[in-house]
Amino acid sequence: MIRYCYACLFWFILPFVLIKYLLRSIKHRHYRHHLLERFALKLPRLNSPSVHMHLVSVGEANAASTLLFSLMEKYVNHHFVITVTTPTGRARVKQLFAMHPNVTICYLPFDTYLMMRSFLKRVNPVISLILETEMWPYFLLNAQQQNIPVVLVNARLSKKSLKGYLKVDKISKEMFTSLDLILAQYKSDKKRLVRLGCQPERIKKIGNIKFDLTIPFEQVKIGKRLKSKLERPVWIAASTHKGEEEQILACHKIIQSQFSNALLILVPRHKERFKDVESLLENQFDYQKYSIIKDKKETISATSSILLGDTLGDMFTYLTLADISFIGGSLVKKGGHNPIEPSSIGLPIITGPHTFNFSRVFKICFEKGFCTKVDDVDALSTRLIALFKNDQQRHELKKIALAFVDENKGATRKVLNALSPYFRHEPQLSTEVTDSLPQQIEASRVMAE
Numbered sequence: 177m178i179r180y181c182y183a184c185l186f187w188f189i190l191p192f193v194l195i196k197y198l199l200r201s202i203k204h205r206h207y208r209h210h211l212l213e214r215f216a217l218k219l220p221r222l223n224s225p226s227v228h229m230h231l232v233s234v235g236e237a238n239a240a241s242t243l244l245f246s247l248m249e250k251y252v253n254h255h256f257v258i259t260v261t262t263p264t265g266r267a268r269v270k271q272l273f274a275m276h277p278n279v280t281i282c283y284l285p286f287d288t289y290l291m292m293r294s295f296l297k298r299v300n301p302v303i304s305l306i307l308e309t310e311m312w313p314y315f316l317l318n319a320q321q322q323n324i325p326v327v328l329v330n331a332r333l334s335k336k337s338l339k340g341y342l343k344v345d346k347i348s349k350e351m352f353t354s355l356d357l358i359l360a361q362y363k364s365d366k367k368r369l370v371r372l373g374c375q376p377e378r379i380k381k382i383g384n385i386k387f388d389l390t391i392p393f394e395q396v397k398i399g400k401r402l403k404s405k406l407e408r409p410v411w412i413a414a415s416t417h418k419g420e421e422e423q424i425l426a427c428h429k430i431i432q433s434q435f436s437n438a439l440l441i442l443v444p445r446h447k448e449r450f451k452d453v454e455s456l457l458e459n460q461f462d463y464q465k466y467s468i469i470k471d472k473k474e475t476i477s478a479t480s481s482i483l484l485g486d487t488l489g490d491m492f493t494y495l496t497l498a499d500i501s502f503i504g505g506s507l508v509k510k511g512g513h514n515p516i517e518p519s520s521i522g523l524p525i526i527t528g529p530h531t532f533n534f535s536r537v538f539k540i541c542f543e544k545g546f547c548t549k550v551d552d553v554d555a556l557s558t559r560l561i562a563l564f565k566n567d568q569q570r571h572e573l574k575k576i577a578l579a580f581v582d583e584n585k586g587a588t589r590k591v592l593n594a595l596s597p598y599f600r601h602e603p604q605l606s607t608e609v610t611d612s613l614p615q616q617i618e619a620s621r622v623m624a625e
Contacts, residue, residue, distance in 0.1 A: 200448065203448065207263060210266075216285040216291040220280050222255050222298070226302065227256050227257070227302065227303055228259065228305065229304075230260075233262045238386075238389065238491075240385070241272050244273065246588060247592070255279075258281050259282055259284035260283060264488060267488050267489075287314045289314045303326075304326045306328050309333060309337065327359065327598070328355050331359060332362075334535060335532075335535075342372070345373075357378055359590075361382070361384045361587075365536075382590040384584065387586075388585050389516065392492050396493070398496075399492065399493040402476055408435075409564045410498050412523075413440065413443065413502045413504055415503065415504040416453075416504035420505070420508045424440070428440045431560055437478075440483070457482055483497075492521070495523060499563075499570060500525075503528075507530070507553075510530065511534075512532070514534055519578070522575070524547075525547040526550060544580050
């Protein structure tokens with residue numbers, strides 16, 4: 177009965193979803209590209225064994241990159257099918273993996289029984305990996321019927337999400353108990369998953385794979401080159417949302433009253449908002465767009481007070497340019513974003529009051545002392561000015577941030593070990609990849625410093 181209601185609801189809202197895509201495609205044509213994939217059409221039919229991994233968007237693609245590359249090296253005879261749900265996620269996955277010959281990138285079809293059955297029959301994976309908590313009832317039902325093991329990787333479950341799942345506890349329990357294995361980030365996540373009805377023996381606490389990120393050397397190199405030509409205080413507002421940029425710009429004006437040459441790197445969270453954010457800057461600030469600097473290999477002008485980060489996949493260039501990082505989605509009620517990337521560069525971090533998406537990680541950051549929570553624009557500007565005036569404090573916070581990332585690495589190795597029983601009949605490289613991970617991690621740390 178519950179599945180019937182879910183199916184009826186889906187078919188009722190589908191026309192509105194398609195209208196939404198159509199309207200968005202007027203400004204952003206990517207929403208009408210590959211639309212047939214969402215109906216399980218024009219999908220690949222694979223003959224070799226495949227591994228399926230589902231990533232929602234950009235953040236999950238970045239988080240899973242080290243794990244995916246490790247799996248590709250270890251299971252060389254497998255094809256990897258990476259599914260996403262957003263155009264920005266697809267663009268980022270394409271940047272990361274499109275050059276790999278054994279990778280297919282497509283949208284995950286709409287969650288109906290027939291579409292998901294068609295998708296899984298064509299892809300026919302030996303295992304399906306879902307990152308964090310992207311759960312689809314008919315996908316899981318079809319995987320169960322076709323004897324495809326499904327593993328939830330890097331699982332996290334906030335108090336807010338738990339309350340939402342408990343409101344539909346029957347279907348939630350049915351979904352989560354159908355998983356073959358759950359690799360949870362923290363003990364608190366495991367406890368909440370058990371409350372949903374998950375069997376404790378199917379849950380392993382492995383830490384957060386986002387700490388095992390591979391820092392892109394080329395981006396850091398570009399950032400260092402641009403920064404070497406700057407002798408001015410620089411801060412970044414990363415992954416900002418609607419309603420937040422106005423507050424950030426008001427804060428920057430306060431900063432400029434103390435440091436007239438201060439530079440703000442403003443990076444909106446979503447690609448489709450780049451033009452809207454640029455319109456906020458016009459007639460207010462002298463600004464440059466990073467896309468033009470990158471294309472023409474220019475430098476940042478001494479008269480520019482804002483650099484608009486209007487490209488995808490260049491976050492580490494932006495972070496390397498900065499002295500201090502503010503994490504967006506936290507002055508508005510979006511729950512904040514991942515603080516691990518700025519930590520890996522050694523930046524002091526400031527966040528607004530809304531951090532529920534990454535509450536556990538932020539809690540540790542606050543305890544370590546390199547991350548500060550502020551409630552409004554005045555508090556944000558006060559903290560930024562204090563840090564800009566104290567080079568020694570920023571240097572000490574950098575060391576703490578780098579140590580924080582280093583001491584939390586290692587989850588990827590645990591994931592690889594946990595997944596190996598599902599590949600016991602498959603040819604693999606037994607030790608080369610896992611033995612190389614410490615070297616990859618150390619190389620990333622050295623570059624960050």
